[in-house]
Amino acid sequence: MMPTPMQNQQQAKPILEVHGLIVRFTLRDGALIAVRNVSFDLFPGESLGVVGESGCGKSVTFLSVMRLIPTPPGKIDAVKMRFSGMDLLDASKRQMRRIRGNRISMVFQDPMSSLNPVLTIGRQMREGIQLHLGLSGRSLDDRCIELLDKVGISAPEMRLKSYPHQLSGGIRQRVMIAMALSCNPSILLADEPTTALDVTIQDQILRLIRDLTRDLGTASVLITHNLGAVAGTTDRIMVMYAGRIVEKAPTPLLFKDPRHPYTQGLLRSIPRVDQPAGRRLYSISGAPPDLLRETIQGCAFAPRCPLAEEQCVAQAPSLEPFAPEHLVSCWKAADAHQHG
Amino acid sequence: MKKQPHKRTRDTIAALKPHYLPASADAGGAAPHRYHWLIDLFIQLVKTKPLGAFGGALVLTLVLMALAAPLIATHDPNEMHGMQTLVPPGSDFFFGTDALARDLFSRIVHGARVSLTVGLGAVGLSIFLATVIGVLSGYFGGVLDTILQRCVDAIMSFPWLIIMLTVMSILGPGTGNVILALALAGFAGSSRVIRSAVLAIKHSEYVLAARSIGCRQPAILIRHILPNVAAPILVLATLGLGNAILAEAALSFLGYGVPPPAPSWGRMLSGDGLDHMLRGPWLVIFPGLAISAAVFGFNMLGDALRDLLDPRLTGGARANK
Amino acid sequence: MHINTDKILQVRDMNIHFTFGGGLLKSGRKAVLKAVDGVSFDLLTGETLGLVGESGCGKSSTAKGVLQLYKPTSGQVLFKEENLCDLQGEALRRMRRQMQMIFQDPYASLNPRMTVLRIIEEPMKVHRTHGNRKERREQVIEMVQRVGLNPSDIHRYPHEFSGGQRQRIGIARALAVRPELVVCDEPVSALDVSIQAQMIHLIEALRDQFNLSYLFISHDLSVVKHISHRVAVMYLGIIVELAAKEELYARPLHPYTQALLSAIPIPDPEVERQRTAIALEGEIPSPLAPPPGCRFHPRCRLREAVCSRQTPQWREVAPGHHVACHLV
Numbered sequence: 001m002m003p004t005p006m007q008n009q010q011q012a013k014p015i016l017e018v019h020g021l022i023v024r025f026t027l028r029d030g031a032l033i034a035v036r037n038v039s040f041d042l043f044p045g046e047s048l049g050v051v052g053e054s055g056c057g058k059s060v061t062f063l064s065v066m067r068l069i070p071t072p073p074g075k076i077d078a079v080k081m082r083f084s085g086m087d088l089l090d091a092s093k094r095q096m097r098r099i100r101g102n103r104i105s106m107v108f109q110d111p112m113s114s115l116n117p118v119l120t121i122g123r124q125m126r127e128g129i130q131l132h133l134g135l136s137g138r139s140l141d142d143r144c145i146e147l148l149d150k151v152g153i154s155a156p157e158m159r160l161k162s163y164p165h166q167l168s169g170g171i172r173q174r175v176m177i178a179m180a181l182s183c184n185p186s187i188l189l190a191d192e193p194t195t196a197l198d199v200t201i202q203d204q205i206l207r208l209i210r211d212l213t214r215d216l217g218t219a220s221v222l223i224t225h226n227l228g229a230v231a232g233t234t235d236r237i238m239v240m241y242a243g244r245i246v247e248k249a250p251t252p253l254l255f256k257d258p259r260h261p262y263t264q265g266l267l268r269s270i271p272r273v274d275q276p277a278g279r280r281l282y283s284i285s286g287a288p289p290d291l292l293r294e295t296i297q298g299c300a301f302a303p304r305c306p307l308a309e310e311q312c313v314a315q316a317p318s319l320e321p322f323a324p325e326h327l328v329s330c331w332k333a334a335d336a337h338q339h340g
Numbered sequence: 341m342k343k344q345p346h347k348r349t350r351d352t353i354a355a356l357k358p359h360y361l362p363a364s365a366d367a368g369g370a371a372p373h374r375y376h377w378l379i380d381l382f383i384q385l386v387k388t389k390p391l392g393a394f395g396g397a398l399v400l401t402l403v404l405m406a407l408a409a410p411l412i413a414t415h416d417p418n419e420m421h422g423m424q425t426l427v428p429p430g431s432d433f434f435f436g437t438d439a440l441a442r443d444l445f446s447r448i449v450h451g452a453r454v455s456l457t458v459g460l461g462a463v464g465l466s467i468f469l470a471t472v473i474g475v476l477s478g479y480f481g482g483v484l485d486t487i488l489q490r491c492v493d494a495i496m497s498f499p500w501l502i503i504m505l506t507v508m509s510i511l512g513p514g515t516g517n518v519i520l521a522l523a524l525a526g527f528a529g530s531s532r533v534i535r536s537a538v539l540a541i542k543h544s545e546y547v548l549a550a551r552s553i554g555c556r557q558p559a560i561l562i563r564h565i566l567p568n569v570a571a572p573i574l575v576l577a578t579l580g581l582g583n584a585i586l587a588e589a590a591l592s593f594l595g596y597g598v599p600p601p602a603p604s605w606g607r608m609l610s611g612d613g614l615d616h617m618l619r620g621p622w623l624v625i626f627p628g629l630a631i632s633a634a635v636f637g638f639n640m641l642g643d644a645l646r647d648l649l650d651p652r653l654t655g656g657a658r659a660n661k
Numbered sequence: 662m663h664i665n666t667d668k669i670l671q672v673r674d675m676n677i678h679f680t681f682g683g684g685l686l687k688s689g690r691k692a693v694l695k696a697v698d699g700v701s702f703d704l705l706t707g708e709t710l711g712l713v714g715e716s717g718c719g720k721s722s723t724a725k726g727v728l729q730l731y732k733p734t735s736g737q738v739l740f741k742e743e744n745l746c747d748l749q750g751e752a753l754r755r756m757r758r759q760m761q762m763i764f765q766d767p768y769a770s771l772n773p774r775m776t777v778l779r780i781i782e783e784p785m786k787v788h789r790t791h792g793n794r795k796e797r798r799e800q801v802i803e804m805v806q807r808v809g810l811n812p813s814d815i816h817r818y819p820h821e822f823s824g825g826q827r828q829r830i831g832i833a834r835a836l837a838v839r840p841e842l843v844v845c846d847e848p849v850s851a852l853d854v855s856i857q858a859q860m861i862h863l864i865e866a867l868r869d870q871f872n873l874s875y876l877f878i879s880h881d882l883s884v885v886k887h888i889s890h891r892v893a894v895m896y897l898g899i900i901v902e903l904a905a906k907e908e909l910y911a912r913p914l915h916p917y918t919q920a921l922l923s924a925i926p927i928p929d930p931e932v933e934r935q936r937t938a939i940a941l942e943g944e945i946p947s948p949l950a951p952p953p954g955c956r957f958h959p960r961c962r963l964r965e966a967v968c969s970r971q972t973p974q975w976r977e978v979a980p981g982h983h984v985a986c987h988l989v
Contacts, residue, residue, distance in 0.1 A: 028388065053853035054824075168944040169716075198715035198945075199880065203924040203938050225854055228926035232933030252930045269858035271887040273925050274932060277906055281887060283858035287823050304855075545769035552728055553784040553834070554757030563783070567774040 014041035015186050015219055016065070020079035023057070023064045027073055032292045034060045036243040039319070042187065042219050047210065049230030049251065050223045051266075052240035053288055058223050061240070062189050066104060067096050084186060102132040105180035107209075109192040111172035115164040122160030125179055132183040147178040151208060170201035174208070181212060188213055188220045194229060206233050227266060231255060236325075239263050242289050242300035245319055249326040259328040261305045299330070307332045384648055392644020398637030406452040413446035417603045426620045436622045438608070439615065444622065447603040448630050454604045455585045455634060458515065462522035462584040467577050469527040471569075474534025479542055479565060489535075492528045500525040504587065508596040515598050518591060522584050530576045537569040571646075578642030582635040589631050605631050668739075669842055669874045670704035670727065675736035677719075677726045694948050696722040698898035699736070701975075704842070709868065709875040711889030711906070713882055713921075717945060719898040720878045724844045727876060728762055729753060740842065758788040761835035763864075765847035767827035771819040777830055778815040781805065784838045804833040807870070808863060825856035832863065836871060844876045849884060861888055882925055886910055891981075894918045897948055897956045900975075904982040914984045916961050917941075955987065963988055 023035035035057040042048055052058040063069050064076045065088060081088045083099060091099070100106075108114045116124060125144045129135055135143055141160075148156035151174040164172060173193060180188055190209055194202035206222075210233040213220040222230055230237055231251065238248040239260065247260040258264045268282035286304040289296060299305070302312040311331050319329040386393045405412060414434065415421070421433075421441040429436040435444035477488040495503070507521035541547065542565070550560050589606025591597040598604045600611075608627040617624050677697040697719045704710050714720045725731040727738055729745050738745040740760065748756060761784070764770035771780055781801045784790075791797045802812045808829040819827055828848065835843055848864065849857045865888060868875060879885050885892055886906060893903040894915065902915040913919045920939040927933050941960045946952055952959050958968035965988065973985045 053855060170944060199882070200715065200920060200924045200938075200941050203926060204940065206926070207938075226926070227854070227928040231928050231930045232926055232936070255928065255930050266854055267928060269855060270928050271858075271861070271881075271883040272927060272929075273883045273886055273910060273922060274927050274929075277886050277910070281858045281861060283862055284855040285859070287825055287856060288853070290823070545764050545766055546772045548730060549762070549764055549770050549831075549834070550772075550783070552730055552757065552762040554754045554787050555783070556754070556787075559787070563775070564772050568772070570774075 012043050015044045015084050016042035017080055017082045018061075018065060018078065019081070020077075021061065021064060021081060022077045023060050023069065024075045024077075025073045026075070027292070030292055034243055034291065035064065038240075038243075038245055040238060040245065040248065042221065044186065044219055045214075045217045046236065047213060047220045047222065047234045049234035049237040050221060050240060051225065051227055051230060051237060053225055055288060055291065056240045057243040058240045059191055062191065062221060062223060066100055066106065066189070067091070068100075098132075101128060101185075102183045103185055104187040104189060105183065105185040107173070107176050107180050107188065107190040107193045109195050111169065111176045111196075112164060114176060115172060117164050119163075120160065121162050121164065121167070121175055125160070125175070125182065128179055129182050143182070144178075147182055148175070150181075150212065151175070151178045152204075153178070169197050170205065173197060173201075173205055177205070177208060177212070181216065181218070184216060185218060188218050189223070190220065191223045192225070193222070195224070195226075202229070209233065227270060239266070242291060242296060244300065244316075244329060245327075246301065246329045247327065248319070253323075253326055257326075259322050259326070259333040260301075260330045261307050261332070262301045265304075307335065381648060385644055389644035389647065392640050392647075395637045395640025395642075395644065398633055399641055402452055402456065402634055402637065405449055406456045409450045409453055413443075413449045415443035415446040417446045417450040418442060418601050426616060426623075428620070429622055435626045436620065438620075438623055444608075444626055447608060448605065448626055451603040451605045451608065451627070451630065452634075454515075454598055454602055455588065455631075458518055458522065458588045458598065459581045459584040459634075459638075461516075461519035462526065462588075463577050463580040465519060465523035466527040466530060466580060466584075467573060469523065470530035470534055470576070471566075471573060473527070474531040475538050475561060475565060475569070477531070478535040478538030479561060485535075488531075492531055495524075495528040496532075500587070501590070504591060505594070505596060508591065513596070513599040515602070518588060518596075518598055521591070521596075522587050525587070526580060526583065530580065533572055533576060534569055537572045538565055541565055541568045575642050575646040578638050578645060582638035582642070585631065585634050585638070667706045668703045669706045669741060670876070671737070671739040672700060672702050672723075672727060673737040673739065675700045675723070675726055675738060676734045677722050677731050678734040692949055695898050695951065696948065697726055697733070698951075700895075700898075700900055701736075702893055702900065702903060704874055704876055706841075706874055707868075707872055708891065709877050709889045711877045711879065711885035711892040712895060713879055713885050713892060714895035715880060715921075715945065717897075717948060718895040719948075720880075720895050721846055723895070724762070724846050724876060724878050728757075728760055728844055730762075755788070758784070758790070758838045759840050760842040760844070761838070761840040763828075763832055763835050763843060763845045763848045766851050767824050767831055768819075768851075770831055771827060773819055776816050776818055777801075777805070777810075780819070780830060781815075781834045781837050784834060788838050790838050800837060801833075804837050807836075807867070808833045809859075823856075824852055825859065828852060828856075828860055829863070832867070836867060836873075839871065840873070842874050842876070844878070846878045847880065848877075850879065850881060857884070864888065882910075882922060894921065897945065897951055899956060899985065900983075901957065901986070902982075902984045904979075904984075908979070908982050912982075914978065914982070914989045915957075915986050916963050916988075917957050920962075955985075 019039045021035055021038045022033065025032045025034055038061055050058045060069065065081065067088065069076060076089070078089055083104065122144060125147070126140050129140060129143055144160055145156045148159055153159055153171060153174050159167070167175065188209070193209065194205050197205060206229055209220060209222070222234055224230060234251050236249070237251050237254045238245050239262065240246065241262050247254065247258065247263045254263065255267065258267060265282065265284040269284060271281055284304050289300055298313040298316050302308040305312065317329045317331045319327045322328045322333050385396065419442065421437060421443070423441065424437055425439050425441045427433055427437040433443050433445060435448060438444055473488055473492070477485045503525040504521040507524055508517060511517040511520065547560060547564050550564050588597055588604065589609065592604045592606030593610035595610070597606050600607065605627045609624055613624040613627060675697055676695070676699055679694040679696060681692040681694065700723055702710065712720045712723060722731060726733045729738070733746055736746065740756065745753065745756065778798065778801055781804055782797050785797050785800060791800055801815060805812055805815060810826060810829050819830065822830065845864065849860045852860060861884065867873065877885065877889055889906050891903065891905050892909045893900045894917065895901070896917050902909065902913070902918045909918065910922065913922055920941050923937065923939045927936060939962065943960050946959065952969070954969040954971055955973050958964045961968065967987050971987070973987045975983060975985045977983050978989055
């Protein structure tokens, strides 16, 4: 078996370094800080899960890395944001275009709206490969067929001539993955890639992403609200809440010994098929803060937290190491044993 | 179930409240003031759509001018001042006089009444017809939709000027007939717009919810469909007003408009104006400016309202994604 | 929980077919989409029956057919012994008080132009269950509190609420006229994880308070496992398996149920590592041309010759455990 990316992590240089990322939006109804001081590294070949609920800033974080946030109304600030040594904050539009789709590629939630409905699959695949790899003619077609084959699509020659609406959701998402991997990117960003798909297809797509990125040595980021989706397919997980990272740990550790009350609450509030049905479901009270209307002074989770004390309301905790490779942003991390 | 009609109108107006407007202060549990949102809308208009606000100001001026015409006008609009024909603008006659020695300023001020009457009347009638046809056609669909829409197709296949001229030739002159002609020429296009808005709303989950509750069809139409197509209707109305004023001018220009001696801007342009344009250019400049200002004002206001009332264009309140 | 053996709802061989094409001048053959093709089940008073399946399996059409929002093409829907399919117009409209629906999308299912008060009050007005404005208002306030909202919220508009709160408004509307049967169409799937659990608790608590019977539609087998007493699995317009919850999850018999259950990721890396999913071949066939014999046979790993020839019988293989498969 190959050494896991985890073990290589200490020696390897991160392919993506983000330090102190802050993303603001100025809207008509007021200002909004969608991402607050987010820092993380992504190492070559590793698979990072980013978990959080809608509006927690998980998508905005990575759209900002890709510089796909319209500015204005958005504003991206960071101490450091580097992709394989290149500064993403100062990169020109042209440099960013060359990175996007080529070095960092993305797969989105809804494959139907990411594909152009009036062009055939083949036409759309060839376009990207032609642009970034400069292939043409026979070798271009061969590459397309090879890619479709790799993502498990039967009769790839025929599929090249199909239009997006002629394919099912699962096949469309496979096509998107094939296109994303067509230029051997260093990073694959998958934003809720399976949310729009059926259970049986979801599982196949998640495994496909995991296996392909592992084979190609591509680092992958899986952005999702579903803790189940990241449990079996990622090496590390960061949990986000109200624009901040609240906990970051290797996947097995995060599930075994979660330290942030939010992570714990999430884990206990998911109904599971592998557990006896009588178990009472835990529920986190309240709702996430409305970042547009509420100002957050202390810990954003404090109003919903069973362990909250005065300190939590007064002062926001920072993301501190709790154990090796396990970072938690909680004043009560040491007390927060998992119960139940 | 009995409601006073007045109350219903109020509800419909309140239902127009755009989605994104901030919640009115109702922390104490008291009912929020129903019209706070109107003030909010006004503030939004001035702040984000200065051109629209300017259009609104023009419209407001026009309305005030029409209402207070006898107070503003310096002379009787139809009084002939002896031999003082084609007097250039000056202190006696602000905008000069026409070939019949009538004061042009007073005629233009009173002309606002004619333009607004014709404009509001035509738009009101046309929007009413369009709403009835659009809502019935869109909501019930099927054979009714096919029949109504083929009729609309037939009407739309004629240029509007032909329709108006035909109607005017049959009915003869008169302000009421002008209104009718304008409405008949304009309702078909509007009904299409309303129909498509209804089609989009008909399949929404809240209409299904209303059916599952056990609402009767009329209640669904009035409570759930109409308030949600009110925004496009309002926009159609403001844009239509400008068009109606222009169309009335065109009819008058062709000699089919509001009958003389009523001071119609269009007739001022076409009658005297055209004949004596070179000797008295003010005869075309001032009525032309009045028409342009009115049309421009209504169009700008309509554009701005469309943007402000459409939650999709403003992104709505939940823009945190 | 009071589960009687009384059947509040009996669905017998319900079909919902949609016809496409074949316009006035087109002489082409009409295409018939059999969204629901011979579905039968019972719902006991006080019971929650989960109806699960993937998109396009007909679970949502079944829900709407039960409530006569889609008129079933044939079959019977007996609500307390009365066949709803025979009712028309006013008689059906009056029956609707006793059966309400909770919708999936809390953003789309509330009229954006109505305040919370008017939304929740509407069913009471429609069915004239409360004499005057004041009584209705009191009932609205009671309902609002029951579902965990603040009485001061009743003059606000839906857009001022979060998804979870909106879903609470939808639930209050459904329960305002004290129905007996509530059809929940994916009531938690549009909500965030931390809100989902709250909503499941609320739906369970209200069932016990009001002695409701739920037909609970969902694509999420974990949620259904949590909330239902019995579970029915649908595939391509038919029910393939129906059993008590404990039985179905412990001993799934139909190969489709087995595949479905094996595909759910478990939020625990250790369990995940050992989980092997049963891969389904291909994709769901078009409901316009369902496969002959057993509808699942083209994707079934256990299929035999008989599966493509003969439609499997709906059999009770153990007490209360029904399945439609040749190989069981």
